[in-house]
Amino acid sequence: MLRCKYIYSGVSMNKVPVAISNRHIFLSEEDTIRLFNTLNVPRQKTLGQEKYYAYEPTVDVIGQNNYVIKNVRVIGPPRKKTQVELLFGDCVKLDIKPYIRQTEDIKGSPGCVLKSKYGQAQLNTGVIVPARHMHANYEDAEKMGLIQNEFVKIRAAGDRALIFDNVLVRIDKYASLAFHIDIEEANAANVKPGQMLQILK
Ligand SMILES: [Zn+2]
Structure with missing residues (x-):
């Protein structure tokens, strides 16, 4: 029997919560x-x-x-x-x-x-x-295939959907997983603190 599998070619399903400064x-x-x-x-x-x-x-x-x-x-x-x-x-x-x-x-x-x-x-x-950036600890980074100091894109969905480009990945032993943007960037995409956004690689 042919089964329909969900395929995500090149786009990861990894998500990161937003923190707004x-x-x-x-x-x-x-x-x-x-x-x-x-x-x-x-x-x-x-x-x-x-x-x-x-x-x-x-x-x-x-x-x-x-x-x-x-x-x-x-x-x-x-x-x-x-x-x-x-x-x-x-x-x-x-x-x-x-x-x-x-x-x-x-x-x-x-x-x-x-x-x-x-x-x-x-x-x-x-x-x-x-400048926008995201934090991850070594475990998260490995799970998500993130590399220290690489740049990723992060996508916000919704009415003001947009893709944040040039997001620097900062990996640290004690970091909590978070995407750090300021209040203007958050308003531009209408995202709220703690909202989960998708990492695109
Ligand atoms: Zn930060």
Whole structure:
């Protein structure tokens, strides 16, 4: 008897849950002290990944044109270098060149001014629009045939269906499987946090 088999030629059925980020800032120790007068900044709440936390006080981001984006969340602990992760639309409003890069790849990026109740920090560099990427641990990666630092496509279905291209695969021992995009990209495809999207290879 002839049986009809489901064939997916070249397209994997692997799925990944979406995690959506908004604009946020990582501060160096020096800039933490400049803006908050202390390294013991009060914490807001625990994020999904416990090694990060949000500070209670926020800072304002000021662009070349003096446009201000108020109350931007700061994530601790301090990093080696201050990094301001903005949305593409923020950069347009602030008259800052949108510099799309993976986290910590800030070489050559533009700067801005950060301001709080206590003080301000003038940054010459460190403003990026985070580039889309996905995380997987070694087990997930093997199951799904993913390779460290390769680029995949991820498809969102629905009314605003679209294929996210240039998704960098980041494999790490302790990573939770997740596709990281920002709120503008999520809105463009009308996807919600935790929604499962299909990896195309
Ligand atoms: Zn990520």
